[in-house]
Amino acid sequence: MIYTKRANFPFPLLTNTSDDYKKPKFDLDIELEENTNEFILSINADLSSTFIKKLIREKRAQMVLIIKSKDCKYYYLEGIRSTLRIPKNKLSLGKKTVIQAMIRTSEDISFAENEDLNEFFDDYKSEIVIHKGNSIGFSNTINYLGQQKKPYELFEKKVDKTIDSDIKIELDHETIRIVYKSEEMQFNDLAQGSNLTNPYIYMGLQKALFAFLIKYTQRPEDGLELCDIGEISSPLDEKLLLLMNSKRIDLLTLENIDEVIHLISDNIIKKYVDTVRGLSNGN
The missing domain is CATH 2.60.40 (Immunoglobulin-like)
Known part of the structure; x- marks a missing residue:
């Protein structure tokens, strides 16, 4: 059986929401x-x-x-x-x-x-x-996300020299696409170069979550209770919802989008900062 709801067990139980352990995880x-x-x-x-x-x-x-x-x-x-x-x-x-x-x-x-x-x-x-x-x-x-073409891929990237900006964030049906004007902006030639693109990922999540909020509530200023969402209209939105549910996020608002990104993105900004400091120290 799948255990999802709190229940009384006659002995201590480890879950992400358990009170039985000092640091339940x-x-x-x-x-x-x-x-x-x-x-x-x-x-x-x-x-x-x-x-x-x-x-x-x-x-x-x-x-x-x-x-x-x-x-x-x-x-x-x-x-x-x-x-x-x-x-x-x-x-x-x-x-x-x-x-x-x-x-x-x-x-x-x-x-x-x-x-x-x-x-x-x-x-x-x-x-x-x-x-x-x-x-x-x-x-x-x-x-399980079903028969999507990219069921576990949230981001994709491409290079397009014709865009009018250095980078462009596009919300596709299944993914958040980061479009770069040049290959060099991806830092593929540097050690831990992928961490240097984390600010772009942050921007992509901001745009996607803002679009998510606008789409599923008529009053974005009041926030969105995730349990009130009815039918999801795209695979990208389904992935975002599952990510938020996995971190036990119940409410999405204009004010807490940055906090939500911090929770679902595994500290990507800290990884960016640590990488930059490591490069400045010659590591």
Whole structure:
């Protein structure tokens, strides 16, 4: 089953919204490729709990991938980073497909040495024993984007010497396109040159989110509750919505667009600043 709503468990649970852990984090990231016969999933999970990661390394707990489409399928993984190859005749992916990871115990586990728990549990965590086969963590959910031409590509870039500006931001049906007047502006010849184009990515996200806000509310000045959005009109908008949902963003406003970009872009401006300082120091 896919776990998305808060529920009362009789023992501590690691989720991105859990109060049971001091620093709750269980982020799932998947890159999907396919060939003629297989779906190939490159899976990476980021867990805040060193206790649970140790359980997985020692094979006392195991990460399980749940794929819910027409029915639920479960795939046992070797660790928090792994590659899963699934024959296409064994799996059907559609726009309603939801993917999540959970962690299950492989034996009875005492939480006496779990230092990641909230201080609330300090007085009695030695009494907490999770029996074999119980789930002790659930990740965020990932929605499959269907048969788009570029289902996991948010940005694309091209060079067009005929444009009247140095760069041009275009919102395509599926992607945010950054058009450069010259190849040199992409810094492809420099180490970590891709980070030097992060301000352009920031500009692209600003333009896309502003267009998103205008499109899905009649009063942009009042903001947009993401849960109120009805039918999404383009694959690009669907990608933006999924990104915001994955970071638990509920409201988009004219005032918080920069904060939203910070959350969904993995600190791209800091990476830009660190790269520039590194170059100025000769690194």
